[in-house]
């Protein structure tokens with residue numbers, strides 16, 4: 457097999473940016489296209505939490521372990537501060553608007569958790585849990601790829617040009633203008649259904665969550681809190697202190713149709729207010745903290761919960777890489793490296809790609 461010369465990567469989230477990065481490490485010069493900019497969607501708004509072994513026993517285990525190690529290697533190579541990479545502890549807690557929680561306590565609370573919350577279990581430490589700043593991580597990989605010869609293009613991918621006889625990829629239409637291509641990588645996250653207008657693909661959909669970033673200092677301790685509201689509703693609230701005096705809080709699922717433009721994705725005022733209030737239930741400092749950012753994003757999901765990483769059946773030259781759900785920041789480096797190997801070596805050499813083969817799921821097209 458001859459490695460393709462002209463590779464177009466559609467979507468500059470963590471998956472597209474990591475693919476561009478690993479391709480350029482091998483001397484390829486891909487085109488990376490995004491309708492907005494790198495990290496415009498979930499890859500700029502996620503928590504950025506990384507875990508070595510929280511996917512044990514699932515098809516994602518190897519991908520997660522390789523990726524966790526690659527995150528550390530990237531931090532060594534590109535600078536931990538630049539990526540916002542740091543090891544952290546992880547703690548499970550129970551919290552509630554009202555009522556005595558002492559029967560759930562197994563550990564003393566860290567000092568900053570001074571609300572109606574009790575520490576229950578340590579679930580990660582510096583060897584197994586870490587974080588990156590997802591926006592810094594994604595934009596740095598895209599910048600490094602560009603510095604090594606990739607071309608970053610701002611534009612809407614609106615079609616593929618396929619060879620009439622073989623069905624193979626011949627070009628990518630960007631804002632109506634065709635770029636010749638021997639290979640295309642579809643890394644469109646929850647916007648993958650747009651590409652189902654051009655070729656048959658397995659179903660990918662997005663689930664929305666709100667998050668807030670508050671200005672407060674807290675130690676490097678991620679908190680996963682089983683929270684009971686005053687009306688009895690239960691949810692898991694996730695609290696991630698970041699370097700530089702901010703704390704990211706998520707855990708509020710929302711509903712809403714995915715707009716074409718990631719800039720139009722916003723949380724509801726109710727979700728933002730609720731997250732701030734619940735933060736205050738955990739910590740007085742968080743309750744008083746200023747709101748630095750209020751965001752929302754969509755996780756890309758497949759029907760079986762396993763990402764799609766591999767060739768699109770029946771469309772030579774097309775590779776899909778998406779559906780990473782809640783672990784797309786963690787799993788982006790090993791995914792990008794696998795896709796670069798599929799393109800340059802004809803198959804993934806670093807990891808067994810079988811669990812992620814798009815051919816395992818039925819594929820369909822959307823009319824229009």
Ligand SMILES: Cc1cc2nc3c(=O)[nH]c(=O)nc-3n(C[C@H](O)[C@H](O)[C@H](O)COP(=O)(O)OP(=O)(O)OC[C@H]3O[C@@H](n4cnc5c(N)ncnc54)[C@H](O)[C@@H]3O)c2cc1C
Nearest residue numbers: 467469470471491499502503504505613645783784785786
């Ligand atoms: C609240 C929240 C918290 C999360 N926390 C974590 C976490 O702690 N750890 C973790 O590992 N994961 C986390 N995730 C999951 C993670 O954010 C996603 O899995 C990951 O960002 C998906 O990356 P992606 O590159 O596939 O897609 P995206 O980041 O969605 O990127 C897709 C890109 O495609 C572009 N695009 C779309 N259509 C077109 C088009 N027609 N033409 C050109 N460009 C187009 C968009 O502009 C976008 O930039 C979280 C997600 C959410 C919502």
